[in-house]
Amino acid sequence: MKLLSGPTSPFARKCRIVAFEKSIILSEIDTNPFTSDELASLNPLKMIPVLILENDEQIYDSDIICRFLDDSGKGISLYPKEKHWDHMVRASLGNGLAEASVQLQLQKVLPKNQQSTPLMDRLRQRINRVLSALDDQLLDLNKDSFKIDSICVIAGIGHLELRHGDSWQKSHKNLFRWYSDKLNRPSVVATQPIT
Ligand SMILES: N[C@@H](CCC(=O)N[C@@H](CS)C(=O)NCC(=O)O)C(=O)O
Structure with missing residues (x-):
């Protein structure tokens, strides 16, 4: 299978992490x-x-690709039946974080006179709200579990750090601790975004 992807896309990274976790080899086309x-x-x-x-x-x-890869690959599903919708809602937070981070980056690279300050403010506020919600939900983002919700959140935070820096870490300490713990996982190491 081939994946049309990009080295910094958080949505492509979700697919890469799922493929790695499910022992699927993807040939990537940048x-x-x-x-x-x-x-x-x-x-x-x-x-x-x-x-x-x-x-x-x-x-x-990416959501449909991840689901397809999960169905096609080996091992336990990354979409648990137990507390299924809790996982899916947290996955949506990760996806929304990724989307807001990508949109903010697209604004930042525009010439100043084409940037929209209200839009950039809205995106920054959304990012902060999502980070705070995840910071509060860490009892649900179980330390040892690694499911689709974790994957979406990691992809979102990875893009945020790459494009907008690491200042989120100080204000969201629980989330940072959780994220740091996941950084050593082989599928996360192997899919670090590259600029
Ligand atoms: N909901 C889509 C979002 C994908 C997405 O936003 N991809 C970006 C790259 S990271 C893109 O292709 N943008 C092109 C554009 O906005 O025209 C998914 O989950 O796959």
Whole structure:
């Protein structure tokens, strides 16, 4: 299977972590969603990641790819039946964090006169709210468990640190402790974003 991805995309990273956890080898094709001519014909959303199956069918977006990889790979599911919806809601927080971090970065690289201060403020506030909610929920983000919610949160925080620095760590100490503990996991080490 091939994954159209990018080295800094948190959504592609989710798929990479799930593939690693499920012992699936993906061949990755670095694809810039803004300049690729081919991407729109593979995904009308013209976004990465896209998974291309052996029969050339395409699967998107990252949530669907992760679910597909989880079903296709080896070992225990990353989508537990017990407290299923709690896991899925926390996964949404991780996804929202990633999305806000990506959108904020897209604003930052615009010329100053094209940036939207209200939008950037809204994104920063959303990021802070999500970090605080996760900081409060750590009893649920079980220390030893590594499921889809952890994967989405790690991908979101990884992008936040890469693009917007590590100042979140001081104000969200529980979350930072949890995150630091996960950083040694092989699937997390192997999928660090690269600029
Ligand atoms: N909901 C999508 C989001 C994917 C996404 O935002 N990808 C970004 C790269 S990190 C992209 O392709 N952006 C292109 C654009 O916004 O036009 C998913 O989970 O796969």
